[in-house]
Amino acid sequence: MEVTRSNFKESLPKVYAAIEEADFLAIDGEFSGISDGPSVSALTNGWDTPEERYQKLKKHSMDFLLFQFGLCTFKYDHTDSRYIMKSFNFYIFPKPFNRSSPDVKFVCQSSSIDFLANQGFDFNKVFCKGIPYLNQEEERQLREQYEVRLQSNGASTMSYISPNSQKTPVNVPEDQKQFIGTVIEKVEDLLRGEEKKTLDLEPCTGYQRKLIYQTMNWKYPKGLHVETVESEKKERYIIISKVDEDERKRKEQQRQAREQEELDNAVGFSRVIHAISNSAKLVVGHNMLLDVMHTIHQFFCQLPEELNEFKEVTTCVFPRLLDTKLMASTQPFKDIINNTSLAELEKRLKDAPFNPPKVVSAEGFPSYDTSSEQLHEAGYDAYITGLCFISMANFLGSFLTPPKSHISCTSKLIGPFFNKLFLMRVMDIPYLNLEGPDLQPKRDHVLHVSFPREWKTSDLYQLFSAFGNIHVSWIDDTSAFVSLSQPDQVQIAVNTSQYAESYRIQTYADYVEKKQEEAKA
Amino acid sequence: MEVTRSNFKESLPKVYAAIEEADFLAIDGEFSGISDGPSVSALTNGWDTPEERYQKLKKHSMDFLLFQFGLCTFKYDHTDSRYIMKSFNFYIFPKPFNRSSPDVKFVCQSSSIDFLANQGFDFNKVFCKGIPYLNQEEERQLREQYEVRLQSNGASTMSYISPNSQKTPVNVPEDQKQFIGTVIEKVEDLLRGEEKKTLDLEPCTGYQRKLIYQTMNWKYPKGLHVETVESEKKERYIIISKVDEDERKRKEQQRQAREQEELDNAVGFSRVIHAISNSAKLVVGHNMLLDVMHTIHQFFCQLPEELNEFKEVTTCVFPRLLDTKLMASTQPFKDIINNTSLAELEKRLKDAPFNPPKVVSAEGFPSYDTSSEQLHEAGYDAYITGLCFISMANFLGSFLTPPKSHISCTSKLIGPFFNKLFLMRVMDIPYLNLEGPDLQPKRDHVLHVSFPREWKTSDLYQLFSAFGNIHVSWIDDTSAFVSLSQPDQVQIAVNTSQYAESYRIQTYADYVEKKQEEAKA
Numbered sequence A, B: 001m002e003v004t005r006s007n008f009k010e011s012l013p014k015v016y017a018a019i020e021e022a023d024f025l026a027i028d029g030e031f032s033g034i035s036d037g038p039s040v041s042a043l044t045n046g047w048d049t050p051e052e053r054y055q056k057l058k059k060h061s062m063d064f065l066l067f068q069f070g071l072c073t074f075k076y077d078h079t080d081s082r083y084i085m086k087s088f089n090f091y092i093f094p095k096p097f098n099r100s101s102p103d104v105k106f107v108c109q110s111s112s113i114d115f116l117a118n119q120g121f122d123f124n125k126v127f128c129k130g131i132p133y134l135n136q137e138e139e140r141q142l143r144e145q146y147e148v149r150l151q152s153n154g155a156s157t158m159s160y161i162s163p164n165s166q167k168t169p170v171n172v173p174e175d176q177k178q179f180i181g182t183v184i185e186k187v188e189d190l191l192r193g194e195e196k197k198t199l200d201l202e203p204c205t206g207y208q209r210k211l212i213y214q215t216m217n218w219k220y221p222k223g224l225h226v227e228t229v230e231s232e233k234k235e236r237y238i239i240i241s242k243v244d245e246d247e248r249k250r251k252e253q254q255r256q257a258r259e260q261e262e263l264d265n266a267v268g269f270s271r272v273i274h275a276i277s278n279s280a281k282l283v284v285g286h287n288m289l290l291d292v293m294h295t296i297h298q299f300f301c302q303l304p305e306e307l308n309e310f311k312e313v314t315t316c317v318f319p320r321l322l323d324t325k326l327m328a329s330t331q332p333f334k335d336i337i338n339n340t341s342l343a344e345l346e347k348r349l350k351d352a353p354f355n356p357p358k359v360v361s362a363e364g365f366p367s368y369d370t371s372s373e374q375l376h377e378a379g380y381d382a383y384i385t386g387l388c389f390i391s392m393a394n395f396l397g398s399f400l401t402p403p404k405s406h407i408s409c410t411s412k413l414i415g416p417f418f419n420k421l422f423l424m425r426v427m428d429i430p431y432l433n434l435e436g437p438d439l440q441p442k443r444d445h446v447l448h449v450s451f452p453r454e455w456k457t458s459d460l461y462q463l464f465s466a467f468g469n470i471h472v473s474w475i476d477d478t479s480a481f482v483s484l485s486q487p488d489q490v491q492i493a494v495n496t497s498q499y500a501e502s503y504r505i506q507t508y509a510d511y512v513e514k515k516q517e518e519a520k521a
């Protein structure tokens, strides 16, 4: 089902229930762009280390907006031996909720936007009806603002004056004396009179409002309720009301309830992510590193400096992740699956030796039709990802004696695939290992070459023409990794370049060492 | 009328005709945001110099996208003493048009997006059907790409090999020899055979395609046409056809025509801006500095480093500009117009002493209804701006003897308002003067104060409490301009601060001098 700002609040219990009852969850995100820095192929260089890849994605991909989030929950129905799924497609947008809320800036990449536009993506739904969100720091700040206000109002003091300031007269600057004098006169009138219970002051500046609050607290510590409201013209003005103690308390409580609701609304979609996190359920995604990074960045906290800290944060937020692209690229699947892109994978897993999974959508939830593709709606992609996971998990059951046709998410058979996120286009490190150090394959056949901007791939082929087969991975305009087929040629190549002026060749090991030295310096 | 990618080409002649016949043009732009840096009030500090303001807008406002452009043309009809207007509302989006086209990244500011969403702005129209554009540098590059290709193909050589390289054999690297060998065999078959006229090669890498082109040019300089095409799966492959000279020429011409059309499509909306510029007509806008900066930035060139160069570029692109906000803030209007915001100005100018202008929309063009507001569609805002200009211009006619009720755009009476762009919220410099140096009012009652981050406006009031009325203009968290009512107090304030540790006061003149020294260093 589609969830926007209009139906978010009423849908939330359904979302919570779906997460609660599920055996596993599948997620997918759509973003406003991929890379605001290097070209995508330079962003994903074949010889990136996991640390380098993390740093590049953090630097060049986090200013985009995750504006559609797909969640599909899967619950196994033992009676009918099938999964029951509930799919949600959330539209997300950081709508500012009040004057002091963060005014988020995000980047759009025209190729990504154009791609989504061609898929029939509804941008109006995002921008006009997207659900807002706060990360944990923003939520904390907002909560604090409210709490400080609540406390101070309960004690009839304002947040920004020290606790005993109400005992000392307010220091009203010369040019404000007349203004404050007029307000005091009006309040005296109000207190003397019988008919009127409230007094609307003229709109004024924030500084003047502060002076009014201070003056009222000092001169009339009891019997008055002072409140700032916004007019239709967006001007802020103060209403002063005569109240007895009971009425004052009631007004206070009303305000507290209103503010709690405002807070909940502002936290918005992050509550869904909190629920996923708190459930500690298995979360499945396809090629999900960027999805995980965006989700943490947007709804939890700024991404940490170092990859190691990122791994810690991620395992706290999502204790069990499974990446279907990594799974499909690993044995026993690797040999029988040629193309691991989501659409192709889903098709492949319908045929032998795999079995298409039995999945029905829950009552009251729309079903997706996998024969008429709707790829690139996040909810649909999450659904397909879940299907792929089920097929592959069940396939593992065929190796048991006796074979089992259903493998549950808690089976030891799928343990080896947990918490390994697919690393796109890295030659020799298939995944980011969230549970410990990453693989460190030898790269003793790899050279780092720097050269003039004018060089093309053909110049590199020419340079290494004596060494047979080579493979070029561009880093930027003036450098590339070149891998040779024979590691023992590496030293020869480095030696022959010793006196070259226009280019420079070093071993991968030397390159890494220099880079680390530079980082320290 | 609404113009999108779907009807742009067929609408262009109408747009050109409207510009051609008009007496003056009114424009307005909608952007994806205003400031990606300081808050809007810090972006428009009251004591900015024109140079500082230009630098801030350039730095903090140009990464947004101008995605809707309103153009309203006005032509005076002497017979009926009324204006005939044609209004166009263009949707604009940098859709990438081929593999090598720039992949534009632009920033969105959630408050601006939310504002437009509330006005019913159609983002889908922008992103799905926006008209593309190129600035002059991008256009030049694309044209060059095509021209190089055309020439080289005409002469049967490729762009990236030197003119005589076709006389020397191609240097095919070892690992590509087999691949190229197979291609040559297939071509020999093609040339020998009678039945087949074309040969589709398998998809291959760009480097391999280059080798194929080079090899073909060298081995078969005549009688073959080699072309790269893209399959439905977006894979690029080469088609080789046997051709006689006539057929080859015809194919070449077809390709030239196709490429010229591609180029025109890519230049897209910029052609409208070129037409406006070439017409040298009076262009009217309301508070138009940002519109002008965005227009030049997006459709002409990167904004120059210095304000002076910007003025030169602007007067080249738009020789006559008139800002209705500046006009309304200048005598004789200043005294009779309280609120110069566009909507309020339009209302005010319907009443005495002004006369609502007589304007009808041209046949076949939809008319706007100013009583049911549609503000913030760019085409409507441009229309309203034009109305305001006409009313104010005609009002100037009432000072003539005998009074005139219609004042044309070429009248000397409006000359004083040309090429002065309103400077928002600057205290003492009403406009940016495009035709020469800017006003340099004395600022000898202004102080620059720096202080700890914790300070609030009230701390500044307190600090200056001895000096009567002050005015605070925040620069950032730790500095502000404070203006005193009496210039002779300035030196006293500076002196008393001499031994202060937490804060620092300097005169405006000293502040400017230090800043210039720092800029030089």
Ligand SMILES: Nc1nc2c(ncn2[C@@H]2O[C@H](COP(=O)(O)OP(=O)(O)O)[C@@H](O)[C@H]2O)c(=O)[nH]1
Pocket: A038, A039, A040, A041, A042, A452, A453, A454, A455, A456, A457, A474, A475, A476, A477, A478
């Ligand atoms: N000097 C030079 N740099 C190149 C060349 N090809 C690629 N690069 C650089 O390497 C980066 C990645 O290139 P590539 O892998 O071909 O991907 P692409 O930019 O997406 O086509 C580019 O952004 C360039 O900075 C080349 O022929 N010469």
Ligand SMILES: Nc1nc2c(ncn2[C@@H]2O[C@H](COP(=O)(O)OP(=O)(O)O)[C@@H](O)[C@H]2O)c(=O)[nH]1
Pocket: B038, B039, B040, B041, B042, B452, B453, B454, B455, B456, B457, B474, B475, B476, B477, B478
């Ligand atoms: N330290 C401090 N800085 C302030 C205060 N008020 C404003 N500023 C700074 O001045 C900038 C402009 O402030 P202001 O003119 O009030 O506009 P606003 O930020 O849009 O509300 C802000 O972005 C802050 O960096 C204050 O009370 N204390």
